[in-house]
Amino acid sequence: MQLFPCPFCGPRSEAEFHFGGDAGNVRPDEDEVSADRWSSYLYMRHNQKGMSPSIWMHMTCGELFQLDRDTLTHSVAGSKALTEGGHR
Amino acid sequence: MTRHYSALSVFKEGLNSQKGWQKAWRSPEPKKRYDVIVVGGGGHGLATAYYLAKNHGIRNVAVIERGWIGGGNTGRNTTVVRSNYFFPQSVALYDLSLKLFEKLSSELNYNIMLSQRGMLSLAHSMPEMEMAARSANAMQINGVDAELLSRDQVRELLPLYNFSKESRYPVHGAVIQRRAGTARHDAVAWGYARAADRFGVDIIQNCEVQDFIQNGGICCGVRTTKGEILADRVGVAVAGHSSQMAERAGFRLPVVSYALQACVSEPVKPALDTVVLSPATGTYVSQSDKGEMVVGGGLDRIPSYSQRGNLPVLETAIAGLLEMFPSFRQLKLMRQWSGIVDVVPDSSPILDETPLPGLFINCGWGTGGFKAIPAGGTLLAHLLATGRHHDISRPFGLDRFSSGRLIDEAAGSGITH
Numbered sequence: 001m002q003l004f005p006c007p008f009c010g011p012r013s014e015a016e017f018h019f020g021g022d023a024g025n026v027r028p029d030e031d032e033v034s035a036d037r038w039s040s041y042l043y044m045r046h047n048q049k050g051m052s053p054s055i056w057m058h059m060t061c062g063e064l065f066q067l068d069r070d071t072l073t074h075s076v077a078g079s080k081a082l083t084e085g086g087h088r
Numbered sequence: 089m090t091r092h093y094s095a096l097s098v099f100k101e102g103l104n105s106q107k108g109w110q111k112a113w114r115s116p117e118p119k120k121r122y123d124v125i126v127v128g129g130g131g132h133g134l135a136t137a138y139y140l141a142k143n144h145g146i147r148n149v150a151v152i153e154r155g156w157i158g159g160g161n162t163g164r165n166t167t168v169v170r171s172n173y174f175f176p177q178s179v180a181l182y183d184l185s186l187k188l189f190e191k192l193s194s195e196l197n198y199n200i201m202l203s204q205r206g207m208l209s210l211a212h213s214m215p216e217m218e219m220a221a222r223s224a225n226a227m228q229i230n231g232v233d234a235e236l237l238s239r240d241q242v243r244e245l246l247p248l249y250n251f252s253k254e255s256r257y258p259v260h261g262a263v264i265q266r267r268a269g270t271a272r273h274d275a276v277a278w279g280y281a282r283a284a285d286r287f288g289v290d291i292i293q294n295c296e297v298q299d300f301i302q303n304g305g306i307c308c309g310v311r312t313t314k315g316e317i318l319a320d321r322v323g324v325a326v327a328g329h330s331s332q333m334a335e336r337a338g339f340r341l342p343v344v345s346y347a348l349q350a351c352v353s354e355p356v357k358p359a360l361d362t363v364v365l366s367p368a369t370g371t372y373v374s375q376s377d378k379g380e381m382v383v384g385g386g387l388d389r390i391p392s393y394s395q396r397g398n399l400p401v402l403e404t405a406i407a408g409l410l411e412m413f414p415s416f417r418q419l420k421l422m423r424q425w426s427g428i429v430d431v432v433p434d435s436s437p438i439l440d441e442t443p444l445p446g447l448f449i450n451c452g453w454g455t456g457g458f459k460a461i462p463a464g465g466t467l468l469a470h471l472l473a474t475g476r477h478h479d480i481s482r483p484f485g486l487d488r489f490s491s492g493r494l495i496d497e498a499a500g501s502g503i504t505h
């Protein structure tokens with residue numbers, strides 16, 4: 001079992017976390033959003049092989065945060081609360 | 089030289105000290121140019137090459153595989169074949185596949201060991217039983233053989249199941265598809281490879297496709313570890329690595345790659361003669377012809393490109409298995425592995441020309457594309473040969489993600505494999 005670092009609770013079992021998609025996938029907030037733009041926001045993913053900044057929920061505390069992990073080696077480079085570093 | 093497999097050729101080769109058998113396929117160096125290149129030597133890629141030659145007469149074809157053919161998910165899956173889906177579009181697709189499977193051994197002159205032993209999806213409560221009735225009805229309306237079984241009928245089929253009062257997952261009934269079953273995974277890859285090779289298709293192993301050659305915004309070949317190879321059209325069937333290929337071609341896909349695990353026990357005498365799935369535990373099991381219990385569970389819900397599974401998910405699958413079949417506690421596990429599967433939000437595949445003209449894709453089969461190999465190959469071959477959709481593949485195009493016409497099998501049939 002792997003431990004993931006929740007910025008609020010510290011290292012916890014991987015089983016407590018839920019993957020929430022690519023970091024930086026910002027919800028369109030223009031007045032007119034085209035179907036393609038919506039589809040891109042809702043469904044299209046980078047799905048990187050290697051280091052991949054992604055959004056996760058720690059289901060135990062309910063907080064969302066950014067986790068930088070390598071999808072090939074499963075190593076974790078770090079995590080931060082979404083309020084840090086200019087997230088919207 | 090013995091090429092055709094038959095009882096007579098086995099007998100003759102026995103007299104000949106087995107010296108006349110030929111290699112099942114050649115290992116040629118790539119030519120400079122092909123009519124069609126198929127990237128990925130899994131079942132879908134090999135079947136595509138075979139049907140290009142057989143259905144469309146296009147024989148100047150190469151399959152380019154990074155490792156060895158069938159070394160991806162095709163050689164790692166738990167070999168369940170069935171067509172008991174919920175939506176008519178899916179049933180058209182998967183039933184085409186099952187029908188092709190039913191005559192594949194003789195068509196390919198290669199024994200794929202199809203065993204239509206039936207598959208039971210269990211219902212563990214009254215509400216689940218109602219959902220089971222709904223899905224059996226949907227299947228019957230779609231023309232697929234499905235029957236609702238009572239608890240007693242299940243008991244007859246699964247004498248080793250835990251029917252005691254204390255059972256954590258009591259059985260209220262089940263849906264059975266009797267035409268479902270298993271087939272030998274390697275044989276499907278090898279059978280298609282051998283038959284495609286006979287038509288003149290070049291199967292090139294140990295050759296990685298690294299990029300696409302583009303000319304005027306059109307795909308006209310691939311850059312590989314063995315150099316550049318030109319083609320009029322390129323098809324991609326690389327499962328969990330589809331997003332990498334898309335990135336090279338300049339677009340994104342609605343795909344996330346996850347590890348899916350399976351394991352087998354030591355071989356034992358025949359004890360289970362159907363495939364059993366418990367949607368509640370997420371566990372499914374069948375007994376291989378060698379006697380091993382082949383066990384699978386749900387996805388590792390952590391995006392991954394590493395072909396190894398994580399322990400909590402394996403524990404959940406095994407815990408579910410032992411609740412269902414307490415006597416399996418005595419079994420020792422022999423092997424555990426995982427494959428990287430390409431999961432799409434609606435759990436349905438993608439078959440289409442991509443945003444890069446000349447480049448076509450077959451992906452998104454996720455946890456359940458072994459059963460779809462004959463259909464996936466037929467349909468990608470049709471797209472590559474004609475540039476147009478077959479009626480059966482049209483609903484599975486990329487445009488469904490902007491039109492909203494998703495085919496949500498995860499919600500519809502609630503089954504992942």
Ligand SMILES: Cc1cc2nc3c(=O)[nH]c(=O)nc-3n(C[C@H](O)[C@H](O)[C@H](O)COP(=O)(O)OP(=O)(O)OC[C@H]3O[C@@H](n4cnc5c(N)ncnc54)[C@H](O)[C@@H]3O)c2cc1C
Pocket residue numbers: 127128129130131132133152153154155156157158159160161162163164165166167168169295296297298325326327328329348349350384425426427428429453454455456457458459460505
């Ligand atoms: C544990 C497990 C259990 C499963 N159980 C079932 C089941 O019971 N029933 C069912 O129907 N399905 C099942 N599946 C799903 C099924 O295995 C897959 O959907 C199916 O095999 C996909 O076939 P494919 O040909 O698309 O992919 P693959 O067989 O993975 O082939 C893709 C090939 O592309 C190659 N490749 C990748 N990148 C490149 C590149 N850049 N250049 C060249 N080649 C490349 C890979 O090496 C690989 O050989 C299971 C999967 C797993 C992992």
Ligand SMILES: [Zn+2]
Pocket residue numbers: 006007008009010058060061062063
């Ligand atoms: Zn937390």
